[in-house]
Amino acid sequence: MKTSTTYQSKTTAIIRSTAALILTTATALLTANVSATEASWPCLNPPTMSSTVPGDTAVSDQAGVNCFAWQQFIAMNWNTQKPKTAAAFGEPGDYAPVEFETYISVSEFLKKDGSKPPPWNERAFAEYDKEEDIRKMYGTSKVNVDFDPNSDLAEAFPVDKTKAWLADKNGNLVWYEVLVNEDEYNYFYDNKFYDSTEQYKAAKAGRHINLPKGDLGNKTGAMEFKAAWLTVTNPEDKKWRRYKMTKANICSGQTQCKTQHFALVGLHIIHKTTAQASWIWTTFEHQDNSPDMTAVEKGPVGDGYTFYTDNCQQQLISPACVNGNIDQQTRCDVNQPPAYGLSFVDGQLAGQCRPYGIQVARQFPLPNTNENPVVAINKMAHKMITQANSDSVYQYYNLVNVLWNDSPVDENKGDTVPVDSLSQTGFRPNADAFPVANTVLETYIQSATCVSCHSAATINTPEGVNGPDFASDYSFIFSMAHPASQ
Numbered sequence: 486m487k488t489s490t491t492y493q494s495k496t497t498a499i500i501r502s503t504a505a506l507i508l509t510t511a512t513a514l515l516t517a518n519v520s521a522t523e524a525s526w527p528c529l530n531p532p533t534m535s536s537t538v539p540g541d542t543a544v545s546d547q548a549g550v551n552c553f554a555w556q557q558f559i560a561m562n563w564n565t566q567k568p569k570t571a572a573a574f575g576e577p578g579d580y581a582p583v584e585f586e587t588y589i590s591v592s593e594f595l596k597k598d599g600s601k602p603p604p605w606n607e608r609a610f611a612e613y614d615k616e617e618d619i620r621k622m623y624g625t626s627k628v629n630v631d632f633d634p635n636s637d638l639a640e641a642f643p644v645d646k647t648k649a650w651l652a653d654k655n656g657n658l659v660w661y662e663v664l665v666n667e668d669e670y671n672y673f674y675d676n677k678f679y680d681s682t683e684q685y686k687a688a689k690a691g692r693h694i695n696l697p698k699g700d701l702g703n704k705t706g707a708m709e710f711k712a713a714w715l716t717v718t719n720p721e722d723k724k725w726r727r728y729k730m731t732k733a734n735i736c737s738g739q740t741q742c743k744t745q746h747f748a749l750v751g752l753h754i755i756h757k758t759t760a761q762a763s764w765i766w767t768t769f770e771h772q773d774n775s776p777d778m779t780a781v782e783k784g785p786v787g788d789g790y791t792f793y794t795d796n797c798q799q800q801l802i803s804p805a806c807v808n809g810n811i812d813q814q815t816r817c818d819v820n821q822p823p824a825y826g827l828s829f830v831d832g833q834l835a836g837q838c839r840p841y842g843i844q845v846a847r848q849f850p851l852p853n854t855n856e857n858p859v860v861a862i863n864k865m866a867h868k869m870i871t872q873a874n875s876d877s878v879y880q881y882y883n884l885v886n887v888l889w890n891d892s893p894v895d896e897n898k899g900d901t902v903p904v905d906s907l908s909q910t911g912f913r914p915n916a917d918a919f920p921v922a923n924t925v926l927e928t929y930i931q932s933a934t935c936v937s938c939h940s941a942a943t944i945n946t947p948e949g950v951n952g953p954d955f956a957s958d959y960s961f962i963f964s965m966a967h968p969a970s971q
Contacts (some may be wrong), residue, residue, distance in 0.1 A: 526865055527858045528552035534571040534873050536563045536584070540699030540706055541758035542765075547857045547913060550887045554767040555866045557754050561585040561710075562729065562879060574870065575877030577726035585710050585752075586731065588664040591962055594673065599680040599969035605667050648823045651928055652840035654794040657716045658827075659750065659925060660735070665962065668697050669707035681945035681966040688902050688944060688955035695897040696958050699758040706757050709960065713751035713770075713925045715791070720746040727881045728771060750774055750791065751925040755935075757958075762895035763908065764959055766888035766935045768923045772881050775845040775924045781819060792845035792925065793819070806838040819846040822929045847924050848931040851885060857914060859884055886921040888912055888935050896956070903956040907940045 528548040532555040539560070542553040563569045566581040594602040651659040665673075677683040678694075688694060699706025714733075717725060728748035735743050751770040758765060775793050776786040785795045797817035806825040807813065815824055823843065828836035853860035867880045892911040896903045912934075914921065922931040936959070943954040944963045957963035 526552060527855075527861060530556075532556035532559055532866060532869070534559065534574065534869065536560050536569045538584075538705050538708075540704050541701050541760050543701060543760065545760070545891060547887070547889075548862065550765060550889045551857070551859060551862045551884060553765065554754070554769075554884055554887045555862065557756065557767060558752075558769055558882070558884070559866075559870075559879070561754065571873035574874050575729070575879040576874065577876055577878055578730070580730055580732050582731070583729065585664060585712070585754075588666050588710065589670055591663045591665070591965055594670065595679055595962070595966050597967055599682070599967040601677070602674065602679055604674065605670055648826055649929060650823055650827060650840060651713075651792075651843055651845075651925060653715055653791045654797075654842040654844075656840045656842050657718060658834070658840045660714045660716065660747065661926075662712050662714070663962070664710040664712070666705065666708040666710075668699075668705050669709065669962075672696055672707065678963065679966055680969040681963075682947060682968045684944040684957075684963055684966060685947055685950070685952075685955070689952065691902060693897040693902050694944060694955060694957045694963065696757050696960065698762060699756060701759075706759075707960075708757075709753075709755045709962065711753040711926060712749060713923075714747035715750045717746040717748050726876075727773065727878055729878050729882075751923050753923065753926060753935075755959075761889055761893055762897070763890050763893050763912075763936075764939075766921065768885045768887075768921065768926065768935075769882050770885055770923050770925055772883050775847055777850045778819065778846040778848050779850065781846045792843065794842070794844075797842065797844055800841055803837040805836070815841050817844055819844045820848070820928055820931065843928070845924050845928055848922070849919060851883065852914070852919065857886075859886060885923055886914065886919075888914070888921045897958065904953040905941075905943075905956065907942075907956050907959060909936050909940050912936055 528544065528546075528551065530542060530544050530549055530552050532552050535556070537560055539553060539556050542549060544550070544553070559574075562575065562583045562585070564573065564576070564579060564581050565584055565587055567573060589605075596602065653659070673679050676687065678687075684694065696707035697704070699708075714731065717730070719725075720730070725748055728750075731747050731749070732744060733747060735745055749771070751774070752768070754767040754769075756765045756767070771791070773789065773791050775790050780786050781793070786793065788794055788796070799814045799817055802813055802815065802824055806828075821844070823841075825838055827834060827840060828838035834840070851859045851863070863883045866884070870877045870880050890911045891913050894908050894911070896907050909916070916934040916937060920932050920934040920937075922933065924931070927933065939959045939961065942957045942959055942961045942964065944957045945966055945968075946952065946954055947968060
């Protein structure tokens with residue numbers, strides 16, 4: 486009887502303990518917000534301090550792809566010139582290129598004459614000076630592969646590309662660059678798609694524009710990167726020890742160059758995988774960029790933000806810059822495009838039409854629900870990084886969100902080559918409920934989401950051809966190619 490009583494007591498204790506656990510779990514699931522102090526990651530595939538780029542994710546839920554996004558970000562930001570030790574991950578003041586910086590820019594391999602670029606292993610990628618760790622930027626274009634000061638300072642799909650530049654509260658300009666990884670580059674190279682005519686001939690003949698997919702094995706798949714770099718005029722200031730820094734030569738053509746310091750303020754990573762044939766769309770930015778709109782509306786937010794100040798002052802616009810604009814003064818309300826285009830001489834800022842501070846606020850706060858625990862996952866990622874290196878600059882970067890598809894459709898599996906707009910259905914988060922936008926990459930169109938634009942991406946149809954606009958697998962890079970010179 487004693488044994489039986491003991492067994493019953495233990496059983497009762499276990500049942501009570503289990504019931505309490507179930508009640509606690511149920512309560513947590515019914516709570517809108519996820520605690521930032523949770524003991525474990527809210528995903529089945531938590532990130533690690535690994536330099537291996539994941540080719541795919543087998544998990545099909547928001548928390549799972551959020552963790553996948555952090556694994557990508559960590560893998561892409563290892564110093565490429567030193568041993569990959571976690572204790573040195575994101576060392577402040579380290580200007581050496583990280584992994585994504587060594588990838589090839591669109592401006593490098595899509596030549597104006599449509600000529601053949603070198604193979605991946607023979608290219609002078611980013612033309613690093615190994616002693617000074619300086620690379621050349623031949624136009625950090627979002628919308629045009631050729632260097633044009635107005636368009637090359639434009640953000641992704643701006644409202645008006647001649648006026649869509651961005652500067653911090655002190656008038657320091659943000660530059661943008663678009664890069665692709667080896668798998669995507671080789672697809673262009675092997676298919677001769679650096680020549681826009683070859684793209685059209687292939688699609689016209691029934692060949693799909695179908696970039697390679699990553700998998701759970703050894704294949705990474707196509708990846709594209711869009712980086713936002715803030716010009717830094719005082720690199721000795723201790724605030725920049727919170728940022729991934731780089732040095733680069735801003736160049737006009739091949740000769741006129743000026744070496745400048747830059748801080749990474751935003752990064753898009755898009756990745757085509759087997760499970761997500763319509764790509765995984767990830768975006769990160771520095772936590773000091775801008776306040777939430779809700780905070781701005783409540784009152785002063787302090788002076789700790791890079792792209793916002795409580796003390797904004799309107800400035801008179803020079804008559805040389807007005808150029809038919811209605812505005813005669815700069816504006817201090819948030820997320821307003823600049824009043825004028827910038828003036829350049831030999832690729833360098835010059836003249837009266839110079840950058841001024843743009844007031845930026847986040848239109849949609851970072852989500853922190855049970856369905857989409859971005860804030861909670863960010864805090865866990867920061868904790869993991871600081872446990873490896875308490876000074877790491879990457880503890881100050883936040884995942885903004887991840888766009889993925891819960892019922893992905895591979896539009897390249899059909900017999901006919903897709904034309905016009907690709908599918909926008911099944912994407913999460915739902916674009917109507919919560920657009921995914923980065924404050925320094927989509928400053929002026931935060932109510933739009935990535936796929937809203939990229940679903941309409943097409944190849945560069947030759948001039949004079951009245952045929953269909955063939956879809957380019959959600960990538961705008963195909964449209965930046967030129968026809969080969971005859």
